Amino acid sequence: MKKILTSILMASALATSALAGDENTLSTAEEAAGWQLLFDGETTDGWRNYGHEDLSGDWRADGGTLTFTPGKAGDIITDATFTNFELSIDWKISKGGNSGIFFNVVEGQPYAYMTGPEYQLLDNANRDEPPLEQAGALFALYAPTTDVSHPAESWNTSRLVVNGGYIEHWLNDVKVVSYDMDSDDFKSRVSASKFSPDGPNADVMKHFATARSGHIALQDHGDKIAFRNIKIKPLP
Template structure:
């Protein structure tokens, strides 16, 4: 049969046109769906949900040698014998009335780690960036609260008095202290105005010194009457004598 050239040409042109159209056609797969208002993006972890930043112990210096008060003194009594506290079995224990126990030197930006156990109904704390220019350490130093939440009256005075709190300023979020008589692991990280409190591997407080919020909170407490409170960028670390038995061990610090 003779080939019909015009019809063949038309067929070839149609095939080429179809191939060109396929080459230029957009991807048929649907575009990614926009986020639904009913399923918002996951929120950042809260302070209580954030895991411990690091268990790295590199660069830490012991604050306590396990058997003596080298590097420590009673509040406003440098060079005098330490009374009311005992250094035994690798721990510092408050055993009778005395005074707050302070480091000999100042610390500014640091990662402080320590363990503590409180007596039944007991109350104590750890001060940081405190000076010794006032009648008491808590007139200048900020306090990491150490407490038997269930039996001490402060446990009923509001969560900003509970163990791990920035005492009377910020309550601890998600704090789970160990039962009385068991060792708790704590951590204070201070870098410039940013400060964190940790308890048993959980960040329970995260705040900014000298911020409007900080100033507003301080203005609602007894600290408003003491102009040195929370103002220093460096100072002593102190163990509070609140009249109750308490023990501290494994005190170590890394300067930042």
């Protein structure tokens, strides 16, 4: 019996190890739970530049990653739009790098950040930014409760839960930010920020964080960054 149990445990460990190396794939359990891949690891299908029908060559599928190499690429968005969802995404940023993930992005404004709130991606250790602009933050509005980011050139896993106006930011399995976009607190923070609909940029910022559905966008902030295991699960 002991020998049989040992064999079972070894087989289980080998299966787990094999699964751990299968990047950009869905497990049987994930498929059953309704997860979908947004990047197949080999092509850039399903992505295009914000405001365009095609994708810049500075964004490319490279070694199982969706990689941005500094140039004049611009932000990219999903072809599809999403309402309530859970997004999981791995990212690895260059030393001192800065980037972001936007959600509920609606085209029609000059840039994605003018409609979509930003989950901040950053090399905290080598980029001296205030808490509101560190990895896991809702950029310029809500600071992460703790720094659990991994060093530059190491993989991080971010999770974004969007359910109506209620949002959660997770970083490396820790919930670091939560907020309600319909709350007075959120609205007051927006009003006091560069996103204010009553500020000097009101003509373009009046649509910020007003949509409850839209594209997911990845940011061109001028620094090299790679993404993999981009998965989404629609929520009721």
